[in-house]
Amino acid sequence: MAKVLMKGNEAIAVAALKGGVDAFFGYPITPQNEIPEYLSKHLLAAGKVFVQAESEVAAINMVYGAAGAGARVMTSSSSPGIALKQEGISYIAGAELPCVIVSVMRGGPGLGGIQPSQADYYQATRGGGNGDYQLIVYAPETIQETIDIMKESFDIADYYRNPVLVLVDGLIGQMMETVDFEKPVKKRFIPAKDYATTGTANHPGRNIVNSLFLDPVELEQHNLQLQKKYQQIKNNETKYEMINMENPEYVIVAYGTMSRICRSAIESLKEEGIEVGMIRPISLWPYPKAAFNEIPSGVKGILCAEMSMGQMLDDVMISDKGRHEIGFYGRVGGMVPEPEEIVDAIKNFKDKVVK
């Protein structure tokens, strides 16, 4: 296929098919409904599995089951729906099973609204499930990048036997862009799924999929094993982009839609003779802490910009280790800032500093 014009949600669905998804389980919610709508038609046409479950809780547990049986499996939802899936997500991470979860964020808390938001950073990176688990979280800024990350995410999930969460906001879900589905992505060697519950033909005895370890010695051992894996993910799968970092006066940190607004602001500031750089985290977990060591000397401050009240701000502070003054600018509730607001925030940086 040559270049086509695609809506973000449709593109996520097509990229899932390109990534080899075998089964989708989900429950409708705005603003991500085009994902299940598209897959309901095309997965069945390809002889694969699509189930509209009776609830988000059911859907994530179907994902758990199908992943245990060795399938490439995914679900998608939006903020309150992802909240409902947290228990299942912790179980899947605990049982070390792969899956891809797409979260198309809308305004919260509670039912909130259906307009775009980035207020689920904590939900994605800190999680609402129990225990010492981590999701691998990617937050693309364009539809092309979303496609590339979707395709790669199925491999990353299989490779580490861990859920991957692709985090976008409603605007990326609903907007349209020119994309190329055939753009190559990194390939990984995926070992055979000898843990899957597919019968006893290929190994002696039964496989059991489980997150229950009643013996504390065993459970601690299991946790240490998970930590070893998370360290490996930190070493290998951290993604970020540095923009205009030669000699900036200020540095912005922003991801997803917000980073696109900030790119536009950086252009305007450049025209006025103010150089501003940007660290754009693409993986939110693992967070690109090392990027902050590359900030050139002479930078007057870091502005964290989010469509939330300041959630990634924690990771910016942890990563900067007190080296700079840190400011914050955020809009919420479905309000999407204009680039001019970021320009003003940089010009009035002193007023934005977090006390």
Place this chain on the structure above:
Amino acid sequence: MMKRLLFLTGYYGSGKTEIALNLAIKEKVDYVVDLDVINPYFRSRESEELLKTNNIDVISSDKEHSKFTDLPYISGRVFLPFQKEDVRAIYDLGGNDLGAKLLRQFEEYENEIDLYLVVNVFRPETQTKEEIISLIKKIQVSSGRDVTGLINNSNLLKETTIQYVYEGELILKEVSNELNLPIVYTCISQRLVGEQHGFEGELLPLQIYLRKKWF
């Protein structure tokens, strides 16, 4: 010349709403009727202020917060342009046969209407003559009305060149010949206006209203 009442239909994301806004302002119609019960964002009701300054009334949902919900609810006022015979209106339907279904409620009215199909051949599922004709048939069954014209809106946003518009026209001409439907408008970006060379139908340079410049 468009009829008193024009309905815009087409594949999801083919550009119906931007075209509805542009045509409404160009043709100085009295009403834009937003019948989109498919999309949660980017609907003509979001441009109420712009249309008001052009003396165009927007009819969509009269429920509170209808700009920020995707409830499948529309106002009873959508019948008004059918009943007031001295007004002109553009109706902006939701995508595909599903969105076109809303035309059924006007069955009892005899008024002649235009139903134009907006096509961007760079959207999936409307890339060939066969796919476009199949969509037209589905829309006609679902809406109970005949498609009366085609609008070529073939583009790849910022990457569009005149060549892409021609590629769209070649495919739409095949549809036009087979179904005996005119290509009524060819849409091009304002930035390509100087370059055009004799497209089918009237040239409609598009001002983009719903897309932010940083997209």
